[in-house]
Amino acid sequence: MRVTVIGTGYVGAVHAACMADLGHQVLGVDIDPARIAELAAGRPPFYEPGLSELLKRALDTGRLRFTNSLAEAGRFGDTHFLCVGTPQRPGSDAADLTYVDAAVDGLAPHLSPDALVVGKSTVPVGTADRLARRLHADVAWNPEFLREGCAVEDTLCPERIVVGVRSVWAEARMRTLYAPLLAAGAPFIATDPPTAELVKLASNSFLATKISFINAMAEICDAAGADVLTLAEAMGRDPRIGPRFLAPGLGFGGSCLPKDIRALTARAEELGQAPAVAFLRQVDEINTRQRARTLGLAEEALGGSFADRNVAVLGAAFKPLSDDVRDSPALAVADAVRRAGAHVRVHDPEAIDNARSARPALQFALDVAKACEQADVVLHLTEWPQYRELDPAALKAVVRVPVMVDARNALDPEAWQEAGWTLRAPGRPGLSERSGTPCVSW
Ligand SMILES: NC(=O)c1ccc[n+]([C@@H]2O[C@H](COP(=O)([O-])OP(=O)(O)OC[C@H]3O[C@@H](n4cnc5c(N)ncnc54)[C@H](O)[C@@H]3O)[C@@H](O)[C@H]2O)c1
Numbered sequence: 001m002r003v004t005v006i007g008t009g010y011v012g013a014v015h016a017a018c019m020a021d022l023g024h025q026v027l028g029v030d031i032d033p034a035r036i037a038e039l040a041a042g043r044p045p046f047y048e049p050g051l052s053e054l055l056k057r058a059l060d061t062g063r064l065r066f067t068n069s070l071a072e073a074g075r076f077g078d079t080h081f082l083c084v085g086t087p088q089r090p091g092s093d094a095a096d097l098t099y100v101d102a103a104v105d106g107l108a109p110h111l112s113p114d115a116l117v118v119g120k121s122t123v124p125v126g127t128a129d130r131l132a133r134r135l136h137a138d139v140a141w142n143p144e145f146l147r148e149g150c151a152v153e154d155t156l157c158p159e160r161i162v163v164g165v166r167s168v169w170a171e172a173r174m175r176t177l178y179a180p181l182l183a184a185g186a187p188f189i190a191t192d193p194p195t196a197e198l199v200k201l202a203s204n205s206f207l208a209t210k211i212s213f214i215n216a217m218a219e220i221c222d223a224a225g226a227d228v229l230t231l232a233e234a235m236g237r238d239p240r241i242g243p244r245f246l247a248p249g250l251g252f253g254g255s256c257l258p259k260d261i262r263a264l265t266a267r268a269e270e271l272g273q274a275p276a277v278a279f280l281r282q283v284d285e286i287n288t289r290q291r292a293r294t295l296g297l298a299e300e301a302l303g304g305s306f307a308d309r310n311v312a313v314l315g316a317a318f319k320p321l322s323d324d325v326r327d328s329p330a331l332a333v334a335d336a337v338r339r340a341g342a343h344v345r346v347h348d349p350e351a352i353d354n355a356r357s358a359r360p361a362l363q364f365a366l367d368v369a370k371a372c373e374q375a376d377v378v379l380h381l382t383e384w385p386q387y388r389e390l391d392p393a394a395l396k397a398v399v400r401v402p403v404m405v406d407a408r409n410a411l412d413p414e415a416w417q418e419a420g421w422t423l424r425a426p427g428r429p430g431l432s433e434r435s436g437t438p439c440v441s442w
Contacts, residue, residue, distance in 0.1 A: 001177055002077035004029055006103050008039055008066065010151065010255075010324065011120060011144050012083030014051060016066075018155040019081075020058035022180050027076045028066040040066045047323035047350040050152040070103070074110020079173060082119045083144070086263075087255070093262035094270075095124055104131055111137050116170055118163075120144040122200050122260055124267040128164060128193035140165045140174065141193045143200035148254070149321030160187045164196025201267075204260040205280055210245040211252050212286040218248040218427025219293070228427025229409055248427045250333070250381055250407040251290035254318040255326040258284065290426065294333050294379070294407040297424045299340070301377045301403045306340035310400065312375035313337070314368065315382025315408075316348035316355035323351040325358050330381035333407070335359050337379070347371035349384055368395070375399040383410040392419035 001024045005016040008030040016028040016039075030036050038045045042056040058064035067073070073080060084099035100121055107117070119128060119141045132139040141164040146154040161178055165171045171190050175182065182188055191199075218228040228248045236243030252258065261280045268277045302309050318328035325331050331346075338344045338361060345363045348355060352364045365371035368387075372378055372395055380387060392415055396402045402421040404411065413423050413431055423431045 001025070001079060003079045003081060003177065004073040004077045005081045005083055006070070006073060006107065007082065007084035007099070008035060009083065009085060010046060010048070010148055011146065013039060013044060014048065014146060014151040014155055015081060015083055015120065016064060017051060017054045017058045018152065020061065020064035021054060021156065024063065024177070026064045027073055028064065029068065029070060029073045031068060033068055036066045036068050048148065048151050049321055054152055070106040071110045074107055074112065078112050078115050079177065080107060080115065080117050082117065082121055084121055086121045086123055088259040088262055092266065094266035095259065095263040097123065097127065100127070104135055108135050111135070116140060116173055118142050118174070122256065123197055124263055125194045125197045127197060132166065138167055138170050139193070140170045141196040142174065143196055145200070145203070148324055149319060158186050160189055162189045162191065162196050162199050164191050164193035166193060201260055201264040204257050205264050205277070207245055208252055208257045208261050208287065209283050212283040214246045214248045215251055215290050216286050221427040222429050225429055227430055247409065249290070249409050250294050250329045251287040253327040253329040254324060258327050291329055291332050291336070293426055294405065295336050297405045297407070297426065298337060298377055298379055301405060301424055306337055306342035309342045309376040310374050311337050311342040311344045312372040312378040312399070313344060313346040314371070314378065314380045314387050315384060316346050317351035317382050320382055320384040323354050325351050325354045331355055331359055333379065333381055334362055338362055345371045348382065349386060369398050372399050376401045377403045377405060380404060380406045380408055380411060383408040387411070392416045392421055396420055
């Protein structure tokens, strides 16, 4: 089949390459000429494991091309996936649909009579119906559930494919498009567009709630002398609860969860249903509070002041295996530490370029040892697998004071304490009692 993918960012670039991999003829469209040039040359404009190989393979088959012309897109195919951004609207909690509307308006004059526009962007409930009236064409919604860091696998082996359709032929077309995935056993849920739109926002709101729930428990653990990791493990053994997303720490960020819970709140208010999701405001507050709590742990470890202290930060991306720094909790904490008067040096395996553009006042180091040189405290803020593999003894030799704030609760406390480090972590007050050396040693 001949499909276009409009918007070739984190979602669209992966979707375009995967659709070509499934055997379709694909045209990727973006308004950013630099992005199009990079993709056409086989270079993903961001870090995503496996994408580079997949992109090159798809380009080599001749089934994948890129353009910046929506007119060409209209002529090229009959199924058009919308993958443009839907960020938070400035000065509001609601989603900004400017990019969606612009893409649709640009495409409208070029659509063929049998065109199907398929939204993948995360949008407020009611968007597909509104766009269908604007376009005078059939519109379906097929929310995207990929996770940055395993986006290719999530797309080629999805846990579910949800399509919100307004006609039988639209559902048939979606089944044909995804036929190889359906044949491999991917669950296919066909529903109406409002339900499909809501599945995405409801799922992200649930995940955010689960994270904030365990972080709220971490706050209680800190006050009560209990251990949140043991608590989470014991809770997670209940199959009704499950262990995933019960990881206490610095909380969520990125371009999805924070803006999605706010967008659902704003839309519920428009629908007169504000009380139904009032708890999401608390989920948001609990999450933001973890950044301040991490700052507090670091300040305490430094004896009460950041002024002129050397602080090493491990991690800048909003999550491991990604170079995405949009609303990154790690960068927010790093910058707050800098503003409090410390000398901050940030390391990240992949996100330094993006982090430097987002926070030019911060200093960056290309290797962990350089970031940690003469550090008075090290903050572990993004749980990259390689940070778990660090040698605590070797790192102790380069820091000034061996104090680690493990804001992600991801390091092995025993290994670090045996090597002479003092560890601090949210929800684990007992760690400091077991520490070998006093926290502040000057
Ligand atoms: N990033 C994720 O992990 C993820 C996961 C699931 C869903 N989503 C949702 O998918 C959507 C896209 O997210 P993203 O992270 O890929 O965004 P992104 O910002 O990385 O990419 C958006 C792309 O759209 C392009 N664009 C903007 N206007 C355009 C237009 N009129 N015509 C053509 N291209 C245009 C931009 O230049 C950019 O390259 C959002 O709604 C997001 O909430 C994202």
